[in-house]
Amino acid sequence: MSNVHDFTVTALTGAPVDLSQYRGKVMLIVNTASKCGFTPQYKGLEALHQQFGERGLEVLGFPCNQFGGQEPGDADEIGAFCEKNYGVSFSLLEKIDVNGSDAEPLFKYLKHAAPGLLGSEAIKWNFTKFLIRKDGSVFKRYAPQTKPEELTTDIAQLLDE
Incomplete structure (x- = not known):
């Protein structure tokens, strides 16, 4: 696979x-x-979706239960929770694994294309973010503690390319 x-x-x-x-x-x-x-x-991801969606930003959320069992619900429960509590209208995908032998192939690709701290490919926790250019190449990986609003400059830059 050559890009996303x-x-x-x-x-x-x-x-x-x-x-x-x-x-x-x-x-x-x-x-x-x-x-x-x-x-x-x-809430911040939805704000980015609202702010930049019409300009061409697609936010894709992949629920994952690999970190502390923090996503125990099924698809209906996850969708209802996100809509009710955060007004999520961006795309939510199937619950997946991001690490290990059963990791979603897309995430295997993302981790290899944009390794984390000290070159580690493993995802350390929920809300690791990958920003993808219009051509499908990986621009940057962001740590879980990086708030969505901190990505606005990078997103605007890629939308203007």
């Missing part, structure tokens, strides 16, 4: 999502959880 557009993932509804449909758009891909100290970042 080569992958197909699964929506929270179970439908396939071909990421090539986002060619020409900037993507923010995030592993999320509903019962995490960083869960309030859903």
Whole structure:
């Protein structure tokens, strides 16, 4: 796989999502959880979606239960929680693993393309963020503690390219 557009993932509804449909758009891909100290970042992710969506930003949230069991719900529970508590209208995808042998192939690619601290490819916690250029290449990886609003300058820069 040469870029993010080569992958197909699964929506929270179970439908396939071909990421090539986002060619020409900037993507923010995030592993999320509903019962995490960083869960309030859903509000910031939704704000980015509202602020930049019409300019071509696609926010993709991938629920993950690998960190402290903080995403125990099924697809319906996750979707309802995100909509009710944070007004999430950006795309939520199927619950996945981001580390280990069963890791979602997209995340294997992202981790290799943008390693973390000291070159580690492992994702350390929920709400690790990957910003993707319009051509599907990885621009940057952000730590879980990086708040979504701190990405506005980078997002605006990529949208203007």
